[in-house]
Amino acid sequence: MTDESFYALRPTQPYFSFDTTNYKQQDHLRDGISHFYQFCTIPGKKLRLVPDGCIDILFEYDPEGKMESYVAGTKILFETEEYREPREIFGIRFMPGKHPEFLSTKTKELLGTKHKTEQVLNCDSNFLEEMARQHSFSERINVFTKHFPIPGKINRQHNFGKKELLQAVKEFIYESSGKIKIHDLEEKTGYTERYINKIFIEEMGFSPKTFCKIIQFQKALETLNSGRPKNMTETSISLGYYDQSQFIRDFTKFCGTTPLKYLKMKTQK
Numbered sequence: 001m002t003d004e005s006f007y008a009l010r011p012t013q014p015y016f017s018f019d020t021t022n023y024k025q026q027d028h029l030r031d032g033i034s035h036f037y038q039f040c041t042i043p044g045k046k047l048r049l050v051p052d053g054c055i056d057i058l059f060e061y062d063p064e065g066k067m068e069s070y071v072a073g074t075k076i077l078f079e080t081e082e083y084r085e086p087r088e089i090f091g092i093r094f095m096p097g098k099h100p101e102f103l104s105t106k107t108k109e110l111l112g113t114k115h116k117t118e119q120v121l122n123c124d125s126n127f128l129e130e131m132a133r134q135h136s137f138s139e140r141i142n143v144f145t146k147h148f149p150i151p152g153k154i155n156r157q158h159n160f161g162k163k164e165l166l167q168a169v170k171e172f173i174y175e176s177s178g179k180i181k182i183h184d185l186e187e188k189t190g191y192t193e194r195y196i197n198k199i200f201i202e203e204m205g206f207s208p209k210t211f212c213k214i215i216q217f218q219k220a221l222e223t224l225n226s227g228r229p230k231n232m233t234e235t236s237i238s239l240g241y242y243d244q245s246q247f248i249r250d251f252t253k254f255c256g257t258t259p260l261k262y263l264k265m266k267t268q269k
Helices: 126-132 137-147 162-175 182-189 193-204 208-225 232-238 244-255 259-268
Strands: 021-030 033-040 046-049 056-061 067-072 079-082 088-094 114-116
Touching (some): 067 126, 162 182, 162 208, 208 259
Antiparallel strands (some): 033 088
């Protein structure tokens, strides 16, 4: 499996460009990182968040230059949060299902929450101080990549242990854009559906079926971001939904709005 095939889907938070100002993004698409991003919050305006299956490391700078840093896990439903004071936020988004080796906590312990970076990140004491001194997007990227080179992916071909099995299952789901059936994972891994579910929930905090739904939703976002489909029913089926009704229902649960309203919002931006 090549890096290009594994990183075919780029996880997105679509509302970052609607609910913030000065949004920037630099794709990385290697070393387990999807992209780096930066934006300024709008005081009193709610920031809408969608499930993406990703872990983010966030650095929040206030107008006086003081910095706080967090590690945030994925949401599994549509949510909002509000910043009452202006903040410039720099973030690193890892690929869906990627758990950086330098974190001292399980993915499930991050689920839907933020943890102070110094509590869960294994790093030298100079790292956060150095990040606090950086003022530009490019400088922040350079400091992070200097301190945290990411090791390559696990070889999933032989001798699955728990860690290798979990990684392989996440990759199979990702490669299929969330369309793989859970019972098909039995044949691909040699483990029972029950055991796969057990290991996945132990580490991730949710089931492989939920991860499939999140990846399927992210693929739907990517499709809609490329333009309005000619036939929504055919698009729904191609994305792996049973029909258009299921597509609309699942999309609304994760995005807080229907596919058509989302498309309309994009054209009005």
